[in-house]
Amino acid sequence: MSTSSLLPSTMKAVCFTQAGAPDVLHLETIQVPQPGRGEVLVRVMAAGVNRPDIMQRKGLYPPPPGACPRLGLEIAGEVVALGLPQDGVTMPALGSRVCALANGGGYAEYCLVPAGQCLPWPANFNAIEAAALPETFFTVWSNLFMPTILPKDTRVLIHGGSSGIGTTAIQLVKAFGGKAFATAGTAEKCDLCTELGAQAINYKTEDFAERIATLTKNEGVNVILDMIGGAYFDRNLKCLAPDGRLVIIALQGGAKAEQANLARIMTRRLTVTGSTLRARDNGSKARIAQDLAAKVWPLLANGTIRPFIHQTFPLAQAAAAHQAMEDGKHFGKIILTVDSLAA
């Protein structure tokens, strides 16, 4: 292992011993981990809070085998130690600042990350903004734009348009020449979706499928990024144009679709797919990172797209950050600050 400076042997990290409400989260002093082959140790300045963290804390989304069991899937910070090199993996330089997709453990002063999951820290971003990128950009990019970029004018319906995922998806669809439609549950959240470039639909006051039919002159959308699952399955199928694709990334409305007209899949040649980022292996995550670096990071650097930050909390207040996300009044991202220089 090579290090940039003398590292402490212990660090503060957010831990929980049993699943439950936000107040199960507490700070503990634990050993600073040492990077293995192909890994780097990052001194964390800021860490993103994501809905999957809430699910994990509740015991509903166990980490995959071998992953760090502590919370935190994205960080920004300084590389302070390198593990042994691994074939085919480029290690970031010691002392460089990166944002990274973590395999857990981001809510801490130090976090181990596979080197291939590090991305450059975009110029002019502070730590809070840099930490807000990995989880949503890896998820949206891999589900909507890989293996092929969406053709220009593709119509994309994004559920949860004001979420961390939604604000990223709307901006990426717009940046690549698509037409974005987004659902949100309040007038203010719809305003944000409109500001970001989507045609907004208040799913609490309108039937989104009827609204999509009107807005698209009955042509439907080509792709749907869905985080609701069962409760929306039939209406999602109804919204899709021939050869359309439904991509399910979460099941907030249940895993079972009680009633769905499957004939639509055949008659319109629809594709139904989905994925979870955390379960992908490191090689797959590294390929997404490479694609993002080449095709998306230039758009962050030139200001075409940006993360939308709602609120920050110090690391010690992770429980309050989780409560804020569960209250559901946020627009965009909630971030934990670990370092006083984060902003």
Ligand SMILES: NC(=O)c1ccc[n+]([C@@H]2O[C@H](COP(=O)([O-])OP(=O)(O)OC[C@H]3O[C@@H](n4cnc5c(N)ncnc54)[C@H](OP(=O)(O)O)[C@@H]3O)[C@@H](O)[C@H]2O)c1
């Ligand atoms: N598969 C993956 O790899 C992956 C990775 C990351 C995240 N995710 C999932 O993506 C979703 C967003 O994550 P996040 O971290 O960005 O969380 P978040 O900011 O808390 O977003 C949750 C969103 O769900 C929306 N929502 C809830 N019920 C809805 C409904 N009936 N119709 C439309 N929207 C509804 C909420 O919208 P309103 O507030 O307007 O109701 C809110 O915007 C989560 O479900 C998360 O589990 C999946």
